[in-house]
Amino acid sequence: MCHKYPGLGRIDSNGSNNANKIKRVFYINNSIYEKTYHGSIRCKSCHTGVTKIPHNGIKKVDCATECHIIDPSSNKPFSHKKIVNDFNASVHGSEGSNTSSKEDLPVCKDCHSNKAYHADFDQQTAGMTSLKVCEECHKSGDFTKRFYEHISYRITKRRSSKEVVKLCSTCHADKELMDKHELDIVIGFSNTFHAKALFYGNTEVPNCLNCHAPYQLGFSPHRISSRKNSQSPTNPENKHLTCSQSGCHIDAEKSFASGGYVHPSPEKIKISKIIGSQEKTRFQNTVIGWIQMFYKVLITLVIGGLAFHRVLDFHATRREKNKGGHLK
Amino acid sequence: MNSEQKTERKFLRMTKSQRIQHVILFVSTTILILTGFMLQADNWLIEIFGDYGEIIFSIRSWLHRIAGVIVALVCVYHLLYVISTEEGKSWALDMLPRPKDAVDAYQNVLFMMGLRDEKPKLDRFMYMEKLEYWSVYFGMTIVIITGTMMWTEYLWPRFYLEVANVFHLGEAVLAALAIIVGHIFSVHYNPHVYPMNRTFIDGMISEEMMKEEHELWYEREIKNIDKPAAGTDSNEKT
Numbered sequence: 032m033c034h035k036y037p038g039l040g041r042i043d044s045n046g047s048n049n050a051n052k053i054k055r056v057f058y059i060n061n062s063i064y065e066k067t068y069h070g071s072i073r074c075k076s077c078h079t080g081v082t083k084i085p086h087n088g089i090k091k092v093d094c095a096t097e098c099h100i101i102d103p104s105s106n107k108p109f110s111h112k113k114i115v116n117d118f119n120a121s122v123h124g125s126e127g128s129n130t131s132s133k134e135d136l137p138v139c140k141d142c143h144s145n146k147a148y149h150a151d152f153d154q155q156t157a158g159m160t161s162l163k164v165c166e167e168c169h170k171s172g173d174f175t176k177r178f179y180e181h182i183s184y185r186i187t188k189r190r191s192s193k194e195v196v197k198l199c200s201t202c203h204a205d206k207e208l209m210d211k212h213e214l215d216i217v218i219g220f221s222n223t224f225h226a227k228a229l230f231y232g233n234t235e236v237p238n239c240l241n242c243h244a245p246y247q248l249g250f251s252p253h254r255i256s257s258r259k260n261s262q263s264p265t266n267p268e269n270k271h272l273t274c275s276q277s278g279c280h281i282d283a284e285k286s287f288a289s290g291g292y293v294h295p296s297p298e299k300i301k302i303s304k305i306i307g308s309q310e311k312t313r314f315q316n317t318v319i320g321w322i323q324m325f326y327k328v329l330i331t332l333v334i335g336g337l338a339f340h341r342v343l344d345f346h347a348t349r350r351e352k353n354k355g356g357h358l359k
Numbered sequence: 360m361n362s363e364q365k366t367e368r369k370f371l372r373m374t375k376s377q378r379i380q381h382v383i384l385f386v387s388t389t390i391l392i393l394t395g396f397m398l399q400a401d402n403w404l405i406e407i408f409g410d411y412g413e414i415i416f417s418i419r420s421w422l423h424r425i426a427g428v429i430v431a432l433v434c435v436y437h438l439l440y441v442i443s444t445e446e447g448k449s450w451a452l453d454m455l456p457r458p459k460d461a462v463d464a465y466q467n468v469l470f471m472m473g474l475r476d477e478k479p480k481l482d483r484f485m486y487m488e489k490l491e492y493w494s495v496y497f498g499m500t501i502v503i504i505t506g507t508m509m510w511t512e513y514l515w516p517r518f519y520l521e522v523a524n525v526f527h528l529g530e531a532v533l534a535a536l537a538i539i540v541g542h543i544f545s546v547h548y549n550p551h552v553y554p555m556n557r558t559f560i561d562g563m564i565s566e567e568m569m570k571e572e573h574e575l576w577y578e579r580e581i582k583n584i585d586k587p588a589a590g591t592d593s594n595e596k597t
Contacts (some may be wrong), residue, residue: 286516
């Protein structure tokens with residue numbers, strides 16, 4: 032009713048400071064909303080409890096709410112409840128995570144933004160006679176459109192690998208946030224071969240989800256678990272199965288995936304005393320750190336020496352030339 | 360140029376086989392350096408390729424492997440060449456480091472700094488050339504072994520691959536910089552030879568430059584010309 036008017040909004044004040052004031056827009060463009068995943072669901076199906084103006088004391092949107100859509104496969108009202116429960120039990124969820132700052136955990140809408148389906152539906156489906164078959168019974172084009180989009184969207188890859196990496200990085204590359212939760216920042220990934228190939232657009236290399244939630248092995252992004260969990264695809268005992276998924280390092284054996292982290296944070300790679308009793312990961316990072324230091328020193332000495340010699344030679348040759356020596 | 364009119368004599372410095380080995384080495388090394396460092400670029404730079412990125416990546420991958428195999432073959436060939444041919448043996452023998460190289464280096468640095476009047480008499484290969492030559496053995500051994508490991512990645516524990524990767528990259532940076540600072544500058548931006556030392560194309564060195572930069576070798580060759588003896592690998596051309 033009101034939300035169709037573009038001017039609708041509010042300035043929220045967080046304290047007395049003007050700088051903290053946030054402008055919030057409550058305008059919903061219906062023609063865009065209709066094209067989104069949830070375009071056929073009415074506002075109150077998700078925003079439950081809205082009965083009066085102003086909408087005081089209403090609950091936040093809960094994606095586990097049963098909505099007014101009847102799932103044609105079960106004839107029951109549809110709900111994301113199973114996904115929400117899976118997610119809550121995962122390492123990102125309120126039950127699965129053992130962090131003390133639960134308010135930092137991601138929620139559905141941090142990853143899912145109710146994007147618009149194919150805006151170019153008409154061009155895309157022009158000439159597709161198969162859709163005409165549907166329309167024989169389902170006279171309304173909207174029904175066919177929504178089902179086609181629902182299925183085709185899931186068949187094609189929804190997010191590109193780059194988008195996945197960027198999405199996960201919004202939290203996992205945030206040093207302050209990761210430090211707070213005593214986690215490694217994953218910026219080390221961007222230096223790996225996988226990351227380089229991925230940013231070139233290669234689709235064979237894994238993004239975050241292919242290793243942390245491989246569908247091929249029965250995992251899902253909603254059920255990501257800690258590497259400490261014995262069932263996790265990143266658990267040292269299972270890692271080789273993850274690496275040897277079809278299309279990847281298929282011949283990899285257990286030793287291939289053994290050892291420390293695949294993408295250690297660069298700050299962990301440092302030189303220190305190598306002690307036999309060190310934790311394996313730390314030992315390995317230390318060895319890598321020493322080799323890097325060896326090359327830094329070698330390169331500085333060799334290239335510095337070469338450059339010094341070259342400059343001296345250049346000046347000496349010029350000097351001899353000016354002396355009218357026997358140089359040409 | 361020369362004030363005195365001299366007959367422009369030239370001596371053979373690189374035989375045809377050596378020139379071919381050098382060209383193959385330098386073309387494939389250039390490809391290896393370029394395609395290798397394409398993996399070190401920052402991700403925002405890589406994204407500039409846009410939709411072409413995927414095909415560029417796959418071309419890059421294959422070029423790097425093909426050039427890597429060629430380089431390895433040239434290295435193996437060179438080893439056989441050094442062991443089994445006369446010119447190869449003479450080449451490697453003259454390349455062997457000797458105590459004189461240390462003396463030469465010391466005296467030459469003094470000379471270049473203007474603290475010594477005479478430039479030391481250098482032999483067929485001076486200390487810098489020897490250093491560059493043997494560095495290639497050292498570097499190639501490392502990059503070929505680590506490159507092969509990374510190509511057959513599924514055979515190795517991940518940590519070994521990590522170590523291989525660090526060695527491969529370190530060696531590549533060292534080699535690329537050494538080639539630019541040490542080698543290209545000496546054969547291009549050296550006032551003796553600017554804009555380019557043509558020896559790698561025609562194999563010849565002028566008498567004048569030979570006398571200047573490899574005096575000991577020059578004196579030996581001149582003796583050989585005066586009293587022609589078997590087994591010399593130098594030709595004379597007028």
